[in-house]
Amino acid sequence: MDDKVAIVGVNYAQGDDLGLTRERLCFNAVRGLLDQLGIDRHAIDSFILASNDFLEGRTISNVFEDGPVGAYLKDETKVEMDGINAVVYGALRILEGNYDTALIIAHGLCGHQVSPYLQVQYSLDPTYDRQLGLLNELSGAALQAKAYLRRHGLDEGWLDRAAAWELSCGASNDKVTRKLEGVDEAKVSSSAYLYEPLRELHCYPPTDGVCAIVMASAGRARELTDRPVWIRGFGSSIDSYYFAGRDLAVSPSAGEAARRAYAMAGVDDPASRIDLAEVSGLFAYQAPLLAAAMGLAGEEEAPHRFASGEMGKDAPLSLNPSGGALSAHPVCATGAVRVAEAFRQLRGEAGAVQAGEPKLALAHGQDGLCLQQNTVVILGI
Amino acid sequence: MEELKETYFTPVVPLDFGYNYRLGAYLERYLDGLKERKILGVKCGGCGDVLVPPRMYCGKCRRKLEEWVEVGDRGELVDFTVGHVSMSKGKLSPADPYAIGLVKLDGASCPLLARIKGVEAASLRPGMRLRASWNEAAESDYLVLDHFGPE
DSSP: OOSSEEEEEEEEEEESOOOSOHHHHHHHHHHHHHHHHTOOGGGOSEEEEEOOHHHHTSTTTHHHHHHHHTOTTSEEEEESSOTHHHHHHHHHHHHHTSOSEEEEEEEEEOSSSSOTTHHHHTTSOTTTHHHHTOOOHHHHHHHHHHHHHHHHTOOHHHHHHHHHHHHHHHTTOTTOSOOOTTOOHHHHHTSOEEETTEEGGGBOOBOEEEEEEEEEEHHHHHHHOSSOEEEEEEEEEEOOSOGGGSOTTOOHHHHHHHHHHHHHHTOSOHHHHOOEEEOOOSBTTHHHHHHHHTTSSOTTTHHHHHHTTTTSTTSSSEEOTTOHHHHOBOTTTHHHHHHHHHHHHHTTOOGGGOOSOOSEEEEEEEESSSSOEEEEEEEEO | OOOOOOOOOOSOOOOOOOOOOOOOHHHHHHHHHHHTTOEEEEEOTTTOOEESSOOSBOTTTOOBOOEEEEEOSEEEEEEEEEEEEEEETTEEEEEEEEEEEEEEETTOSSOEEEEEOSSOGGGOOTTOEEEEEEOTTOSSGGGGEEEEEEO
């Protein structure tokens, strides 16, 4: 896709405990972003919120946030999925031609206010899986980790190395929850088992987070910033709910989402064209699994290249230089944060985690159990 | 004006209510089968897959599944995990290690997630044979098929 829709600004925060009400957090994120762009709420044509009623403990929860984000008496809508889908929604609204600007606001407060595991636990089939009580986000991920390790002949030491690598990237990122200076394989392998082979440091940390993104049509984008980041393509796909019938060592839906995004972006060889990928790997094995599914690395080489740091910020293709979702996972905002991380990388504003001078980036978000649903956005400058 | 602080996680807001779901005819028949120590599946006339627990449509072929079959109460361990925590309402609590695994029953095309007992965690291996263990006195129909143990 040519220069049609751009991201012109992002503002996000993540942490173990951001210490504010959700309304205040959303307000701060939006106010900060509008001030940064020098506009007010009337410059926004379409407000798109992404949050989860179940995690908020109230239905139609956006009605409480419309005030703080400035959406009252404006065009307002909501996505009850990971925030990257709100970015896609925003792009579609602008492409449709009736809107010149869209504000995406995604948030999830699972640091201390509510368990991050609730969303997946209560997404399970109430008439079967919930009755048996065996399946949850962590036990499902453990079985997926086992399948992935077995497929590639890897041991738990690899899982420790992969986690240590991704967390060490996050250690230099000021914007993450789990900032572990000097984290190494030994530290990861000494964290407690949750469901074998997954230990605590193989799994994402409970996180508070909010992410605001302003998108605009080509003409408006150039008025709002000198350096718009263009949306080149997007795609999404969902696999079967019945995880026991899936081959857990792969994610065909991530591959299909990426294929659609690449087709739109005119990317025929993603491994050589994409300079930077920010994927929502919630568990240590997922970033390389996703990278391979999306054609960014070979299936066999991906786990080794990732865990050994060969896909670090100095590599031609950097995978999760931010520390990824293993360093911060604000449920519902994580995919939007991946877009925001890609935005600041493409603009050369990523500070300590800057990965060279990327021109084309991939951002990924997921929902569901064991990578069931995946959405991919390609961004370029 | 003095800056107001936001410090307290109060009040605690419980959500405590239940839902009555209809099971659907297929799951109802499956649970009735368990009471007779039968594990029932449905066979797809298109791809030949046998789905356990039974579902009305084949995900691969989009065909309605109408042929009921009884699968074996023995099968092969596909994979397993040993839990060191348990999860209830999203909250993790420490637990004595316990095993859960995917068991592919003889005659079924997809594995069933189940508790595994009677085998030391260190001895669990994919491919090992397991057999269903029943508990007709279970409080819930779902738990009549209690666990899988050594064949």
